[in-house]
Amino acid sequence: MEKGLKQIKWGFIGCGQVTEHKSGPAFSLVEDSSVVAVMSRNLDKARSYAERHNIPRYYNDAQALIDDPEVNAIYIATPPSSHATYAIMAMRADKPCYVEKPLAKSYEECIRVNRISQLTGIPCYVAYYRRYLPYFNKVKELVESGEIGKLLSVQVQFHVPPRELDTRSGKDMPWRLQPEVAGGGGYFYDLASHQLDLLQYMFGVILEAEGYSQNMGGLYSVEDTFNACFRFDSGLTGSASWCFVAYESARKDRILLVGDKGTITFSVFDYKPIKLYTKRGIELFDIPNPKHVQLPLIEQIVRTLQGIGTCDCDSLSATPTNWIMDKILGKL
16 A cells, blocks of 8 residues: 555445445545545446435446555445455455444454455554544543542443334345344344444453343344443453343433442433533533544544554454454354
8 A cells, every 4th residue: 555645535335324424425524535436236326326426436346446546445335244355355455444333244254354454554444433423532531530430330221122124024124134244133233333342442442241142022033132241451340231122111322331439321322411420410411423423533544544643443443342242142
């Protein structure tokens, strides 16, 4: 890879819903960054996306997009089953890549990606963009400033009702419920990855994890309910429960941080105001995030590729999250 690229010219592999708002527009909002090509296996879909977003070229073949001489960085926005393959293709072509989370459909595949990145010297970044959002950095700041004293315990609760789409069968069901596409674990593998990555960003690597997973609702074949416990390298311990078939009254998106001088609660997906409980009482922090939530991370990646910044949200740092999820699922 050429050191210190001046202009980052992105090629998208995949142009699904996540690229429409969360990520796609952000690539062109960063100075010296633009999208020059897009690929979908459905050529009509690629053409439509390119025309709507003023992208000059489109493909229905990933290798053709990677080989495009105008493209010097690759964004992989496909389901997890193809993340490792496309990332390795990009790195072997001497082009850095940015991969939607989780990094791959298994811990084993993450190891393969890291090995190729090391061998080629080409970086692979992962879309754990919440690390760079003001909302979560405020939580981190409150903990590190000692507002709740010594941190004693971490508790994750995420319970949601099933969606109407969950009753569909075969290829009509959501891709997250198709283990050959999503990697298994249903919605857990897609959503819990954000929570587990955030906890490690704030409190260090999780060294031990155990869990139980079960299909309790019977709406689909993969697991829908999960319980786990884990220990960080600092000795801090935590627990978590996820249920994707809960009754509406059980709906909850909350992480509780218990300290010896107070507590903090916050959400990962709803962005409800952060609540700080101390002897002063209850304090609320309503921290807005940018319109396109991946913008801060994408900007940092661009600056890193230009040689004027450092982004640590790479494949190596993303791999422990896959390890934890595979441990909870009993795959390791």
